[in-house]
Every structure is written in C-alpha cells, then in structure tokens.
Amino acid sequence: MKVSTRRDALFTQLQTVTRAASTRSAVQALSGVHLVAEEGRVELRATDMELGLRVPLEGQIERPGAVVLPARLIVDVVRALPGNEVSLELRSAEQDVEIRGGAATFHIRTLRLEDFPPLPELDDSDRVEVPARAFVETVQKVARSASRDETRPVLTGILVSASGDELRMVATDSYRLSVKETKLDEPLAAGFEANVPARALQELARIVGQVPTDTLIASVRTNQVIFEAGGVTLSSRLIDGQFPNYRQLLPDAYDHTLQLAGGEITEVVRRISLLAQKNAPLRLAFAEGELTVSARTPDIGEASETVPVPFHGEPLEIGFNPEFLRDGLEAIDSGDVLLKLISPLRPGLIEAADGSGFLYLLMPIRLNV
Known part of the structure; x- marks a missing residue:
C-alpha cells in the first residue's frame, strides 16, 4: 500500500476518526486507525466496538492496500510533520509504515490488521x-x-x-x-x-x-x-x-406558572451559582411579586439577588442543583421561559414560552432551613 495526500487534510480527518478509537481495550488493533486504500478511494476507520467511524480522505493511491496504525501516535506524527504533502507506504517485510513529510521520515510499526473488525455498511433498504x-x-x-x-x-x-x-x-x-x-x-x-x-x-x-x-x-x-x-x-x-x-413522570397540573425573561433569570442563576459549591443547593424563594435566588457554602461565602416576577400567593422556597437548573435554562436559547411549580418537594418544570416543544423537568433538593 502507498498513498499520498495533503498533510492538513490527513490531520483533520485523523482528529475526527480517532475519537472512536479505544483507549482501554485488550485488543491492540482497536486502539488504532484502519487506513484502507482500495477501489479508487481512501478511508480512515476506527472503533471501540460501541462506536465506529468511517471518514473519507482525499488522496492518490499508488498501490492499494490496508494497514492499522496506532491512533494517538499517528495523530502526533502528522501534526509534527513539515511540508504540505505526506506519503504513507506499507513496508511488509519490516512490518511498518514509512511516513514522509518534507525532509522528515518516520517508520511506525503496524498493528494486527486481522484483529480490526469490519464496520457496518449503509444499504438502500432501510x-x-x-x-x-x-x-x-x-x-x-x-x-x-x-x-x-x-x-x-x-x-x-x-x-x-x-x-x-x-x-x-x-x-x-x-x-x-x-x-x-x-x-x-x-x-x-x-x-x-x-x-x-x-x-x-x-x-x-x-x-x-x-x-x-x-x-x-x-x-x-x-x-x-x-x-x-x-x-x-x-x-x-x-x-x-x-x-x-x-409522560408518566410529568405532573398533570401545577400550582404556579410564571413567565420569566429567559436571559435575565439565566444570568442571575449563573452569578449566584458561583457560591453554591460543595453540593450546596441553589435556593429560589418566591414571595409576592418577587424571586430571591440565593446560595450559601460554609467557609466560603454566600450570595443573593432579587428580581421581580409575577408570583402571587403563599411564599414558596425550593432548592435545585445549580448545575442542573442552569442546564435547563441555557437550553432555551432566547425568549421567555415558563417556570411551573407545585411545592418544595415536587419537581419543577422549565418550558420554552414560545411553544417550541422543549420541556425540562427537574427534581428539587430538600432544604435544611
């Protein structure tokens, strides 16, 4: 096998395909990249037996063939090569591949080709x-x-x-x-x-x-x-x-439905979460017309911020995992959010107010007063 290609094209495709290569398999070939040059096309393949990738590579085939090379090493070598062009040639007698780029030459030992599993092909039926x-x-x-x-x-x-x-x-x-x-x-x-x-x-x-x-x-x-x-x-x-x-996990009804400015409440949660460390909850305290977001971590500090919200009724305080709450709010790119609540011990629902079909149900954290 002998293939010539552009160094930057090879490096880009190697970065993609090696994400599927195994890092802990007992089968050495699974930690490698399978380079296949046949029928006028070049392809890079990798798999850890759960995820598989096949990536095309533009190049000239001087001799067809196939080889498996150590994934991490080949990425590092190609990254370091001088020049714009690179050639890879299998030397069967030496059981290695000669890689040339500019004035640099590398010889890298191959992995067992027969140990690399076949990857599934797409067909037209399904x-x-x-x-x-x-x-x-x-x-x-x-x-x-x-x-x-x-x-x-x-x-x-x-x-x-x-x-x-x-x-x-x-x-x-x-x-x-x-x-x-x-x-x-x-x-x-x-x-x-x-x-x-x-x-x-x-x-x-x-x-x-x-x-x-x-x-x-x-x-x-x-x-x-x-x-x-x-x-x-x-x-x-x-x-x-x-x-x-x-569907069975979603409550049938909520006691409070609040329409909030998505960008504003997300920024407040991000800020106050800085002081919710060491598994400390983020506290949301609702009172007539306002919401106070607070956090306290012993030996580190505390923070709070109050914003106006359309809340009416008996005061309600509920705690959430700060990271999980932030994830739900950040998933709504723009516009208002609907926050639906029942009680401090029942899950809360975050929903996109524009009807775009996004729901985020979040379990609360029991607060120690």
Whole structure:
C-alpha cells in the first residue's frame, strides 16, 4: 500500500476518526486507525466496538492496500510533520509504515490488521433522510440530561423517535428529564424509534458541525444504528432495555406558572451559582411579586439577588442543583421561559414560552432551613 495526500487534510480527518478509537481495550488493533486504500478511494476507520467511524480522505493511491496504525501516535506524527504533502507506504517485510513529510521520515510499526473488525455498511433498504440541522439542534437540547452512570445503561442513551413531520428526543438521568419535539418542514419517508447512546449522538452533532451537509441518513437495525453525514459514516450499538415512560413522570397540573425573561433569570442563576459549591443547593424563594435566588457554602461565602416576577400567593422556597437548573435554562436559547411549580418537594418544570416543544423537568433538593 502507498498513498499520498495533503498533510492538513490527513490531520483533520485523523482528529475526527480517532475519537472512536479505544483507549482501554485488550485488543491492540482497536486502539488504532484502519487506513484502507482500495477501489479508487481512501478511508480512515476506527472503533471501540460501541462506536465506529468511517471518514473519507482525499488522496492518490499508488498501490492499494490496508494497514492499522496506532491512533494517538499517528495523530502526533502528522501534526509534527513539515511540508504540505505526506506519503504513507506499507513496508511488509519490516512490518511498518514509512511516513514522509518534507525532509522528515518516520517508520511506525503496524498493528494486527486481522484483529480490526469490519464496520457496518449503509444499504438502500432501510435508510431514512432527516434534516441535519433539525436533528443536531434537537440532540443538543436534551443531551446534557443523559446519565453518565454506566450502572444504569438504559439512561445513558437518548430516546430518538421520528415519524411523520415530527422528531422527538428524550433523555433523563433520574434527577432531570429533557424532552424536545421538533416539527419538520416535510414528512419523513419512514419512521423509527431507538435508544441511542448519548455519546454517539453528540459525536454525530460534532461531525455535522464540521462538514457541509443539509441532510443526514439514518438506518436503524436490530441492535445498531448507522448515520451518514457529509461522507462520514458513524455506527453505534443501540441500548437494550425499556426506556422510562416519560409522560408518566410529568405532573398533570401545577400550582404556579410564571413567565420569566429567559436571559435575565439565566444570568442571575449563573452569578449566584458561583457560591453554591460543595453540593450546596441553589435556593429560589418566591414571595409576592418577587424571586430571591440565593446560595450559601460554609467557609466560603454566600450570595443573593432579587428580581421581580409575577408570583402571587403563599411564599414558596425550593432548592435545585445549580448545575442542573442552569442546564435547563441555557437550553432555551432566547425568549421567555415558563417556570411551573407545585411545592418544595415536587419537581419543577422549565418550558420554552414560545411553544417550541422543549420541556425540562427537574427534581428539587430538600432544604435544611
């Protein structure tokens, strides 16, 4: 195998594909990048057996072939190479690849090619075209609520449902719940529902942000999903298990519904959260016509700020995790927010006031007076 390409193009594509390479597998090949040059095209591949990436590379094939190289090392080498052009040539007898850039030459030992698993291919039978921007924006609204606790794997995913002209995504870590329903300009050719690892969808969002594409292709199979955007193919396992019925978690009615200026309340929460450290809650104290946001951390300090709000009735004080509250408010880009409350021990709901289909349910923290 021998391939020539531009150094900056190779470096950019390596930075993308190596995000899927394993950092802790016992199989060495999974910590590598699979470079394939065949049938007139060059492709870089990587997988940790849960997430897989296939990335095209512009280049000239002088001799076809395939090789697996250590991912981290090849990124560092290409980053450091002088010159604009780079060549990679497999030396079978030496079991290494010669990399030339400018006056520099590197010889890097290869990993076992036969240990690198095949990655799934897209076919025409079960593909659905989805507007890329709408899909990514929906992912970004809910992804923060997905759990990072691997002991409850079903909650580490985002439930993606698409049918007709609606795309819905749901994520929860049991402390908060995000729901985003997005109306599409045109109905989809087919529908699907799958619990996709949040990591895979966040990686897809990053890819769509880097490649010019209006449409992404989704293909949901029995235990895996494949996405294609701008020539990059991402495959991921699906998460087994029953995702919680989020509709049962939403209260039927609320005692207080307050329409607040989104930008103002978000800034107040950001400021006062600076003094909510060491698991200290952020306190929201509602009285007639006003809200006082406060925080206190022993041995560090305290802060408070009062803003006018349309609150009426008996005073109410409720505590929230400051980071979680901030995440919910920041997910609403602009305009007013609706804050719906029942009591200090019942969850609160943050909703976009413009009817854009975003809901954020947040469990309170019991306050010690």
